[in-house]
Amino acid sequence: MEQILMLVLLVVIAAISMAMKNYFNIKRPKKILPDEEKIQEMSDLSAIIREGAKTFMITEYKIIVVVVLSLAAVFSLFIEVSSGLTFILGAMMSSAACILGMVSATHANYRVARRAFRCEKVGRTVRTALKGGCVSGLSVEAFGILGLIIILFVSGGIDLDAQSHGFLINFACNPITMRLTTYSLGCSLVAMFNRVAGGNYTKAADISADIVGKIRMDMPEDDSRMPNTIADFIGDMVNDIAGNCSDLLESFVATIVACLLLAGTVYKASGEPSAELYLATLKFPIALAGIGLFACIIGLAYSLHHKNSDNPSLELNMATYISAAITVLGSAGAASLIFSGLNLYSEFKLGWASPWVAAIFGIISGVLVGKITEYYTGTDFKPVKSLAEISVEGEAFVITKGDAIGSRSVLLPCLVIGVSLLLSWAFCGIYGIAVAALGMLSFVATTVSIDAFGPIADNAGGIAEVVTCRKKSESLRIS
Numbered sequence: 364m365e366q367i368l369m370l371v372l373l374v375v376i377a378a379i380s381m382a383m384k385n386y387f388n389i390k391r392p393k394k395i396l397p398d399e400e401k402i403q404e405m406s407d408l409s410a411i412i413r414e415g416a417k418t419f420m421i422t423e424y425k426i427i428v429v430v431v432l433s434l435a436a437v438f439s440l441f442i443e444v445s446s447g448l449t450f451i452l453g454a455m456m457s458s459a460a461c462i463l464g465m466v467s468a469t470h471a472n473y474r475v476a477r478r479a480f481r482c483e484k485v486g487r488t489v490r491t492a493l494k495g496g497c498v499s500g501l502s503v504e505a506f507g508i509l510g511l512i513i514i515l516f517v518s519g520g521i522d523l524d525a526q527s528h529g530f531l532i533n534f535a536c537n538p539i540t541m542r543l544t545t546y547s548l549g550c551s552l553v554a555m556f557n558r559v560a561g562g563n564y565t566k567a568a569d570i571s572a573d574i575v576g577k578i579r580m581d582m583p584e585d586d587s588r589m590p591n592t593i594a595d596f597i598g599d600m601v602n603d604i605a606g607n608c609s610d611l612l613e614s615f616v617a618t619i620v621a622c623l624l625l626a627g628t629v630y631k632a633s634g635e636p637s638a639e640l641y642l643a644t645l646k647f648p649i650a651l652a653g654i655g656l657f658a659c660i661i662g663l664a665y666s667l668h669h670k671n672s673d674n675p676s677l678e679l680n681m682a683t684y685i686s687a688a689i690t691v692l693g694s695a696g697a698a699s700l701i702f703s704g705l706n707l708y709s710e711f712k713l714g715w716a717s718p719w720v721a722a723i724f725g726i727i728s729g730v731l732v733g734k735i736t737e738y739y740t741g742t743d744f745k746p747v748k749s750l751a752e753i754s755v756e757g758e759a760f761v762i763t764k765g766d767a768i769g770s771r772s773v774l775l776p777c778l779v780i781g782v783s784l785l786l787s788w789a790f791c792g793i794y795g796i797a798v799a800a801l802g803m804l805s806f807v808a809t810t811v812s813i814d815a816f817g818p819i820a821d822n823a824g825g826i827a828e829v830v831t832c833r834k835k836s837e838s839l840r841i842s
Contacts, residue, residue, distance in 0.1 A: 364520050367646050371653030372512050378505035378656050378808065381664070382498045386463065389470045389495055393477075402477055404830045408593075409473035412822065415597035416469055419564065420462065420605065427454070427556050431549065441529045443541035449514055453549020456510040457612050461557055461605040464499030464811075468604045468819050471495025472596075475823035489675045490667055492820045493682075493812060497663045499604060500812030503612045504656045507550070511619060511649075514542050521645055523627050540624060547613070547620045554606075554613040561606040565598025592829065596822050603818035611811050615652075615804045622648035622797040629794050633708060640708070643701045644794060647718050648801055650701065654693035655686070655805030662686035662809050676741075679813045683733065686806040687726050694722045694802070710792025721787040721795035725802025728783040729810070732776045739772035746772070 395403050431454045439447030475492045515521070518539050527538035572591030626644035662685035666678055695716075702715035711717035739746045746768045753760045787799035 364515075364642060364646060367649055367653075368512050368515060371508060371649055371656075374653045374657045374660075375505045375509050375512070378501045378660055379509075381660060382463070382501040382505065385494045385667075386467045386498045389467055389474055389491075389498070401830050402480060405473055405476050405480070405826050408826050408829060409469060409476075411593060412472070412596045412600065412826075413466070413469035415593065416465055416600040416605075419561075419597060419601045420465070423556060423560055424458070427458075427553060431552065434552070438541075438545055439529060440531045442532075442534060443527050443536055443538055443545075444530055445527075445538065446541040446545040449542040450545040450549040452510050452513065453546040453551075453616070454553050455549075456506040457550040457553035457609045460499070460502040460506045460612050461553070461608040463502050464608045464815060465600050465605040467495050467498035468815060468822075469600055471498075471819045472822035472826060475820060476826045479823065480827060485675065486678070489678055489816075492816050492823070493663070493679070494667055495819045496815035497667070497808075497812040499608050499815040500659065500663070500808040500810070501656075503608050503811045504615060504652075504659065504808040507612045507616045507619075508652055508656065510546055510550075511543075511616065514539075514546055515649075518542060521623065521627065523631065540627075543620045543623060547617045550609070550613040550616045554609040557606040557609045558602070561598070561602030565595065565602040568594035568598045592825070596825055599818040599822055604815055607814055608811060611804075611807055611814075615807050618797070618801045618804050619648055619652055622794075622801055625794055625797045629708065629710075629792070637706055640705050643705055644718075646701050647698065648798065650697040651690075651694050651722055651798070651801055651805055654697060655690045656808060658686045658689035658693060659806050659808035659812075661689055662806070663812055676737075679816065682809050682813065683730065683806070686809040687730050690726055690802075690805050691723055694805075695719050698722075708792065708794075710794070712790045717791040717795065718798050721791040721798040722802035722805070724783040724787050725799035726805065728779050728799070729803040729806070731779050733810075735772070735775045735779070739768060 395406065431451060435447035435450045437447075438450055439445070471492060471494065474495070475488055478491050479488045521539045523537060525538055526535050527541070528534050528536065568591050572595050575591065623645060626641065626648075629644065630641040662682040665685055666682040698715055698719035702711075702718065705715075707714060707717070713720055738744045741747060750761065750764050750768060753764050783799055783803075784796050787795040791798065
């Protein structure tokens with residue numbers, strides 16, 4: 364177990380190093396020439412967005428800190444003595460990922476706008492936005508795994524027979540179970556605050572800016588004369604970046620914890636328990652998470668360092684495909700090394716390959732859900748084109764048709780996930796279902812990097828639009 368943890372820890376260190384390298388590369392100031400007035404305005408506007416996002420996070424964390432410390436005290440006093448510390452650790456890891464990702468994005472939006480303004484190639488502009496996004500993605504997966512490794516190292520593994528209790532109440536419980544679940548709960552608490560608070564903030568700012576600016580005042584998109592426009596930019600950072608980072612980190616951590624706890628459940632319920640097999644079922648989820656993170660490092664490094672084309676969708680999809688393919692191959696080797704030669708559970712229909720096959724179902728599901736989403740939201744496909752064609756008929760038709768397309772779009776993802784879970788259960792039992800879920804999230808670093816690419820590029824376009832609108836309004840005022 365210690366060897367697996369050490370190898371995964373090395374991958375985590377490599378991922379954090381790559382994230383920090385990109386962060387400092389984006390943050391490093393570049394000289395602005397005296398005749399580059401618009402670029403200076405972009406830099407100033409980016410600084411305003413960064414300061415606004417920082418103010419939002421400080422205000423939010425004044426509440427989060429109080430809630431986290433209060434709940435940590437309850438856990439340690441009444442449930443398990445160390446569970447309060449693991450709860451705080453989960454909150455810290457989630458906070459570190461979302462704050463680092465958000466700060467990086469507020470620097471990257473200016474970098475993207477600057478590069479695009481200088482009329483450089485689309486491929487290099489895409490690379491800059493993805494570089495900012497990969498700070499978020501790598502931080503999410505690396506910090507999530509890092510907290511689990513710390514807990515497992517300190518606890519000395521997972522002992523199902525150990526007993527512990529709180530400082531004040533002798534409520535007998537398994538200490539490692541409580542440490543893992545409270546760590547996951549700490550991540551979930553921060554995700555709830557960032558997602559709900561950030562989501563409400565950004566939608567309030569976005570909708571109010573559109574209503575007043577576009578509908579009432581007939582202003583163009585992202586006109587700087589609307590104060591809500593700046594608030595909208597800030598909302599993209601605190602929700603689409605910080606909220607998304609903590610949300611997916613929580614999902615990733617909860618899935619690994621579920622795999623570890625289900626391994627113990629299957630071991631206890633087995634008629635012929637084997638300590639070696641139990642240890643193997645603990646090793647595989649950790650190995651799968653580490654392999655997925657390593658695959659994301661390779662996939663993102665390829666997209667960042669090879670010569671980019673002018674097709675952004677192709678570049679982003681390549682990062683996903685490379686990450687998924689390496690995860691499939693790596694998890695096959697891990698399953699063979701971990702499960703070969705053991706007396707397996709009767710639910711493992713394919714022998715040592717059963718957990719690997721379950722992981723493949725999850726990986727394929729993750730890729731397919733992304734492709735289905737791209738089909739229903741991409742401008743090159745029928746759903747969006749049909750909605751655009753009917754928009755000339757009026758707002759009511761857009762709302763009705765859009766609602767129909769949105770409702771229809773959830774069917775195929777639900778079917779894909781449902782079939783994946785059924786097949787995973789058929790070949791590997793309930794443990795296979797947990798592994799399939801982890802397989803879907805095993806390359807979450809690439810997924811989050813691509814997700815963060817969106818608001819960074821969107822903000823960059825908004826910053827350029829603000830500067831352009833400001834110049835137009837000044838020209839009109841002078842004339």
